[in-house]
Amino acid sequence: NAGVMQNPRHLVRRRGQEARLRCSPMKGHSHVYWYRQLPEEGLKFMVYLQKENIIDESGMPKERFSAEFPKEGPSILRIQQVVRGDSAAYFCASSPWTDTQYFGPGTRLTVL
Amino acid sequence: GENVEQHPSTLSVQEGDSAVIKCTYSDSASNYFPWYKQELGKRPQLIIDIRSNVGEKKDQRIAVTLNKTAKHFSLHITETQPEDSAVYFCAASSGPINTGNQFYFGTGTSLTVIP
Numbered sequence: 475n476a477g478v479m480q481n482p483r484h485l486v487r488r489r490g491q492e493a494r495l496r497c498s499p500m501k502g503h504s505h506v507y508w509y510r511q512l513p514e515e516g517l518k519f520m521v522y523l524q525k526e527n528i529i530d531e532s533g534m535p536k537e538r539f540s541a542e543f544p545k546e547g548p549s550i551l552r553i554q555q556v557v558r559g560d561s562a563a564y565f566c567a568s569s570p571w572t573d574t575q576y577f578g579p580g581t582r583l584t585v586l
Numbered sequence: 587g588e589n590v591e592q593h594p595s596t597l598s599v600q601e602g603d604s605a606v607i608k609c610t611y612s613d614s615a616s617n618y619f620p621w622y623k624q625e626l627g628k629r630p631q632l633i634i635d636i637r638s639n640v641g642e643k644k645d646q647r648i649a650v651t652l653n654k655t656a657k658h659f660s661l662h663i664t665e666t667q668p669e670d671s672a673v674y675f676c677a678a679s680s681g682p683i684n685t686g687n688q689f690y691f692g693t694g695t696s697l698t699v700i701p
Contacts, residue, residue, distance in 0.1 A: 575620070579629045
């Protein structure tokens with residue numbers, strides 16, 4: 475049973491471009507969470523999704539950021555018109571019907 | 587919302603000694619408290635967790651204690667080894683058991699075990 479997968483592992487974008495981060499949950503997991511981690515800081519919750527539904531997006535900036543978890547395929551975190559302050563590691567986590575979350579390896583976004 | 591504070595931010599111990607990391611939380615509705623270990627450049631990995639109906643849980647050299655009245659929980663690592671060196675994060679979560687909920691993380695403790 476493969477763990478949580480994320481791609482790409484590293485992403486470099488210039489200011490104003492779009493960033494798309496993908497997360498494939500563990501098999502059998504229907505809950506996906508996205509967190510952002512700035513250098514030498516903790517993990518900040520962004521959004522919680524189930525298949526085709528956004529359950530809680532209270533941690534996600536109102537502008538430029540969006541997330542989806544379609545019926546088929548991975549969950550996508552999309553950042554439009556990236557700025558330097560978006561540079562961070564973005565982790566997704568998945569859980570089955572319990573509340574234990576398992577993290578993916580993260581995507582390290584660098585905005586030039 | 588929930589606020590989780592974690593102390594200390596850095597901790598150095600001699601190999602073989604014990605390490606203790608403490609977290610406090612603000613929301614009395616929180617009922618699930620996981621601990622994660624994150625090595626440099628790696629993903630956070632769950633090492634132990636505890637639910638609010640239990641006061642203590644142990645797994646080999648790692649133990650977690652929970653004081654619901656005081657709203658604090660602690661991670662105890664005994665007989666530390668160099669491979670225990672990492673950043674440790676506590677978290678708190680509320681909501682019905684067996685459902686998804688966001689985690690509120692502490693700011694992390696960087697543990698260094700000196701050989």
